[in-house]
Amino acid sequence: MGWFYSIDIIEGWLPATIWALVAIAMVVLLVAQRKSLKRAGLQIGIGLLSGALGLLATWLVSNVFVVFGVSLGWPVIFAVAAGFALLGFAISAAVMTHTWRRVVAIVLIPLALLATTMRVNAIYGEYQTVGSLFDYSPYPHISTLNLSLNTISVKDWNEQVKVKSRNTSNIPKSGKLVHVDIPNTASGFQAREALVWLPPAAFAKHPPRLPVMVMLAGQPGSPTRFFTASDTVKILAEFANKHHGLAPIVVSPDQNTEATRNSLCANTTKWGNAETYLTQDVPDWITENLPVSTQADEWTIGGFSQGGTCSTQLAPNHPNIYGNVLAVDGEIAPTDGSVDHMVKEYFNGSKSAYERQVPRNAIVNNAPSHQLMILGAGERDAESVSNIKKIGDTAEKNGWTVFRFTVKNWGHDWHAVNAVFKVALPYLCERMGLGNANVDFPTDSKIRELA
Known part of the structure; x- marks a missing residue:
């Protein structure tokens, strides 16, 4: 089939x-x-x-x-x-x-x-193939791989590349997508399987300590959707091919339990402890099972639409885990009905518990911060364009480094994700220790238009 x-x-x-x-x-x-x-x-x-x-x-x-x-x-x-x-x-x-x-x-x-x-x-650009209509995942389980946690620094990796060591030459030519069940030890959150993209360098006998990107699809959606609806794998592969097999490890976990549910990426009485899952269970599994760095500056959380909203609320509330944000077409606040409805149904009547999840509130409550925020929106999605201005302004006033982009001729869609991801990845990789000093990126936080 x-x-x-x-x-x-x-x-x-x-x-x-x-x-x-x-x-x-x-x-x-x-x-x-x-x-x-x-x-x-x-x-x-x-x-x-x-x-x-x-x-x-x-x-x-x-x-x-x-x-x-x-x-x-x-x-x-x-x-x-x-x-x-x-x-x-x-x-x-x-x-x-x-x-x-x-x-x-x-x-x-x-x-x-x-x-x-x-x-x-x-x-x-939501469904690319017939298989994506059924959330078909042909990727092998991570247990079929033999990953080593006997890591070296990225600097040492590049030095080994120069001398053409066996460690750096015996790696696959391309990265791999695999699926995995991430235990919900701390949260009890009933998440679906996650997908993980591993760059070629991750398969070395002594892999470098790689940066991490935790990327979330929208709602409705699934972990598979983040990779199958976007050009993420292609963009990552192109970067890895130019950088000796180096690229971030990208993990797409489930933040909603089902396609039509919205967990608000918070700990709620309605759908469970999504926040704990994304800030404890997921990071714990990544650091225990993958050759990654543990520095917050080398971890990015991001996503599209509801996934973008999640990243702009979780990163400021957990700066010790996620030092960077890459969000496209996110909302101004987590939303599933009116605020009164969410306070009652999700937070057991606690208005303050809901307000803590609003991105601008989270930024202010945890200020000052020296985290990085890259925000994008399709030009035709006027509400998202307004959101990146408001959230970005608040972040900038509270110490964040902020970059914002609008994507010409597109709206609330995966085309906007592709354009922003392609521009942002080299800069993020440089910040996270993989790139070089020649990345062409803005020097200020003005909103720029991408073709």
Whole structure:
């Protein structure tokens, strides 16, 4: 089944085929009704009206009532409106035609739904392959690897590279993704399996003490999603290829227990002790099982959307663990309903317990700090752009080093994650001891636009 799960649903033959079938069906229906232009014109009119109503409804859901917590963005709104137009045409054709023409119209209905869904998914970049729809994880378990904890410094590693020692030459050419169950010893949190990306240097007999990135997907989502929805592995591999197999070890743990749950990344009465899991169980497992540095300056926590929110609340509350933040399209505060609802359902009525989780409050409560914060947002996600300004300003006033980016032509999506991650990784690696002094990075905290 591997070939089936690997089928690309954003680019390639499958989406192209679906759209081609939609176009062929529409042309066939219109040509077949050339002797009844009035009927065909009526179907087109119904399609256009349906598209207009779909545009209005989607805009209201997205930008007025903000049902999903963020704006869907105009590309998605227009894509959904086009889908409504196709459906309106197809349904009206199915009602007004007969024999084989009706069959074609009926077949067009699911094709239009599928094509629209694929287009919306392509805009977000959420599901890359068929396998990602089912959270398919073909990666081996970490127990199949033979990792050594007999580490050396990065400096010694680079010296060994220069003399072409056996230790540095006998490593794989590429990194590996593996899955692992991280024990919930301290928290009791019912997390799903985590995914770990290991760079080539991690497989040496005496590996260097590598920096760590703990990266969280959004909600709904999963640990697998962080890697399968983004270009993270590709970007990390490119960095490792240029730096003697060196790159951060990237761990994507589960912060929500299920795809549709929101733990708020806090210790709550509703979903359990997510904060303890992410700040005790996960770091403990990493340091006990992987060849990593234990210095907070060499640990980064980050993520997308809800995962980004988590990182901006956890890092300031736990500066002894996470010295750096890399968050894209995060919220201004952890959110699952109103504040009153969260205080009651999650924090047993304690307003102060909730307020502690608000990123700006966490920053102020633990000030001053010399941590680093890199924030990103899709340009079309106005709320996230506002959030990175507010959170970044608060962090900067309280001693943090802050860099902020907006990504041109994208919104609340994985395309924005890719752009920010690609720019931020070399700088983070330099800060965490892997890069060189020639990284082209801003010298101030102005919000910069990425193409």
